[in-house]
Amino acid sequence: MILLTGATGYVGRRLLRALAGRDVRCVARRPEAVEAGPGVEVVRGDVLDPAALASAMVGVTTAYYLVHSMADEGSFAERDRRAAATFGAAAKAAGVRRIVYLGGLGHEPGLSAHLSSRQEVGRVLAASGVPVVELRASIVIGAGSLPFELARRLVEKLTVMLTPRWVRTRAQPIAVDDVVAYLVEACDADLPQGGVFEIGGAERVSYGGLMREIARQKGLRRLMLRVPVLSPGLSARWLRLVAPREAHVGRSLIEGVRNETVVRDARALDVFRVRPLGLSEAVRRALAGTPPPAAPTTGPRAWIALLGLVLTCLVVGALGGLVTSAAIPTWYATLAKPTWTPPGWLFGPVWTALYVAMAVAAWRLWRRDGLVEERLPLALFALQLLLNGAWSWIFFGARAPCLALVEIVLLWLAVAAATVFTFPRDRVAGWLYVPYLAWVTFATALNAAICALAT
Numbered sequence: 337m338i339l340l341t342g343a344t345g346y347v348g349r350r351l352l353r354a355l356a357g358r359d360v361r362c363v364a365r366r367p368e369a370v371e372a373g374p375g376v377e378v379v380r381g382d383v384l385d386p387a388a389l390a391s392a393m394v395g396v397t398t399a400y401y402l403v404h405s406m407a408d409e410g411s412f413a414e415r416d417r418r419a420a421a422t423f424g425a426a427a428k429a430a431g432v433r434r435i436v437y438l439g440g441l442g443h444e445p446g447l448s449a450h451l452s453s454r455q456e457v458g459r460v461l462a463a464s465g466v467p468v469v470e471l472r473a474s475i476v477i478g479a480g481s482l483p484f485e486l487a488r489r490l491v492e493k494l495t496v497m498l499t500p501r502w503v504r505t506r507a508q509p510i511a512v513d514d515v516v517a518y519l520v521e522a523c524d525a526d527l528p529q530g531g532v533f534e535i536g537g538a539e540r541v542s543y544g545g546l547m548r549e550i551a552r553q554k555g556l557r558r559l560m561l562r563v564p565v566l567s568p569g570l571s572a573r574w575l576r577l578v579a580p581r582e583a584h585v586g587r588s589l590i591e592g593v594r595n596e597t598v599v600r601d602a603r604a605l606d607v608f609r610v611r612p613l614g615l616s617e618a619v620r621r622a623l624a625g626t627p628p629p630a631a632p633t634t635g636p637r638a639w640i641a642l643l644g645l646v647l648t649c650l651v652v653g654a655l656g657g658l659v660t661s662a663a664i665p666t667w668y669a670t671l672a673k674p675t676w677t678p679p680g681w682l683f684g685p686v687w688t689a690l691y692v693a694m695a696v697a698a699w700r701l702w703r704r705d706g707l708v709e710e711r712l713p714l715a716l717f718a719l720q721l722l723l724n725g726a727w728s729w730i731f732f733g734a735r736a737p738c739l740a741l742v743e744i745v746l747l748w749l750a751v752a753a754a755t756v757f758t759f760p761r762d763r764v765a766g767w768l769y770v771p772y773l774a775w776v777t778f779a780t781a782l783n784a785a786i787c788a789l790a791t
Contacts, residue, residue, distance in 0.1 A: 337361055337395045338523065339432075341383055341423070342402030344369045346480055347438060350516045351400065352376065355523075363392045383419040386426060393430035398523050399423075401437045401461060404454060413453040420457040424464025434530065435461050435468045436522045438515070441508070441534055441597035442472075448595050458532065467530035469522045471515075471604075474536050474597035475546065477618040478512030479625030483593070487543065488626070489579040491550045495760050496559045500571060502594035503544040504562075508536030511618035517610045525607060533604040536597075538614040543593050549619050556760075577712045633703040642699045649691035652721055656728030657684075663732040671737075672789040677782060690772045694721070697758060697765040704762055713757040720750035731783070738787040744780050751776050 338355060342348035343362040349371060352360065362370050363381040370378045381388030383403050393399065401423055404416055427435055440454040447455070458470040475483045490497060518535050541549070544560055551558045604610075613621075632638070664680045698717045701710045723746055731740035751773050759766030 337397060339363065339393060339396040339399040341400060345402055347512065347515060348402045350512060351519050354516050354520050361392060361396065363388070383423050386422055389423060389426035390429065393426055393432060396430060396432050398434045398436065399427050399432050400519065401435055404457065413449060416453050416457050417460055420460040424461045424466060427466045428464045432466055435466050436519060437461055437468055437470045438519065439470050439472045441474045441536065441599065442595045443600065446595065451595055462530065467528060469525070469527055469530045470532045471518050471522065472532065472534050473510055473515055474507045475509040476512050476515055477509045478622050481512060484622055486575070486579055487547045488550055491547050491554065491556060491558060493578055493760050495756060496561060498563045499544055499560045500563055504542045505594055506540050506542055506596045506598050507593065508540050508598045509546055509615060509618065510535060510537040511613045511621060513621070514610055514612045518608055521608050521610065533607065534599040534601050535604050536599040537612045537618060540598050541615055549615055553619055553623055580708055580711065638703050641702060645695040645699050646692055649695040649721065652725040653687055653691050656725050659733035660728050667735055668732065671786060674785040686775060690775060693768045694772055697768040700762050700765040701758065710761065713754055713761065716750055716754035716757060720747060720754055723747040723750055737783060737790055741783045741787045744783050748776050748780050
């Protein structure tokens with residue numbers, strides 16, 4: 337009998353399928369979440385519960401330990417330490433012959449807290465007296481793998497990426513299929529004393545190199561700009577803005593990636609039959625297995641949202657019009673203006689069209705991925721709309737062209753940023769911003785000329 341913990345996790349689910357045909361018992365806090373097939377027994381339990389483990393390990397010869405914490409807060413190291421000690425003691429008492437554990441690559445000194453904890457778990461399991469086969473892996477590449485999905489989302493969402501030092505740290509990414517193959521073979525390998533084995537893909541590459549390979553295979557041009565300093569904490573906050581789905585463990589991942597995770601001891605290639613894939617093939621398989629994006633929001637809710645966004649933009653324009661319409665034939669008419677100034681009647685129709693276009697752009701982002709996932713471009717949309725409305729009151733209401741110039745430069749920056757962050761997500765929405773950006777560019781030049789003539 338094989339005991340499997342972590343059967344609802346990313347690697348555990350795949351390992352359970354690979355063990356099809358064997359007698360497997362899964363221990364899970366939520367048994368209903370286990371994808372159990374024929375010959376699979378599922379029992380409710382927790383690795384911190386000695387009684388539940390003692391019952392689950394009856395008749396078990398090999399136990400897989402695929403449990404670890406990736407929380408950003410709390411004493412995860414202490415929880416993992418206690419869980420490993422409890423599991424090891426239960427395995428020893430039940431006469432389990434082997435524990436197979438998947439840990440993390442990395443070498444002292446300077447290991448991150450999470451990598452250090454992962455390796456400590458292996459030592460705690462081995463201290464139980466049960467032989468432990470510990471496989472230490474680098475970044476796991478596969479559809480649904482958090483490090484891979486984070487890299488993919490960044491590539492898809494950002495045309496220009498600021499890359500701190502940790503993005504350039506060497507790693508040895510390994511395909512999830514190869515990880516599972518190692519785990520399956522570890523069950524039966526002739527290793528009576530166990531041992532620690534470092535496993536990695538066929539190539540060494542940085543996290544930035546992984547992103548470049550994803551971009552290459554997706555046919556995307558991405559510019560990576562190096563920055564000298566960007567702490568894991570700041571990087572994690574940035575990830576929460578641009579990739580919130582995957583960023584809930586952002587800091588943990590970053591702290592692991594900033595350590596070099598390459599294979600220094602290649603004994604695994606002598607002991608196991610697995611021959612790991614290269615980076616290109618691993619990424620190709622991962623991208624092929626990535627599910628298509630969710631269908632956009634449709635129906636009455638979508639049309640109500642569109643109407644709401646259009647009305648919001650038009651209301652902002654109308655509020656600005658309260659001071660603009662009165663000032664154009666009076667104060668504005670007396671201003672010294674350059675010869676290329678457009679007639680006053682043109683501003684109303686142009687701005688109305690631009691307000692509708694920017695509303696549709698924001699709506700397309702919202703209906704594609706939702707407010708949380710698209711928080712950054714939608715926040716930029718809201719910012720530029722606020723600055724847009726404020727400019728009319730400064731220029732026409734306060735009659736301060738030079739102060740308005742400062743404000744419209746900020747508006748231009750906000751519109752440019754919204755355009756840049758929108759294009760990779762939705763090209764149609766990005767193009768809807770282009771006329772607006774062009775008009776604000778023209779308006780900025782006009783505002784600057786009027787300010788110069790007024791001084």
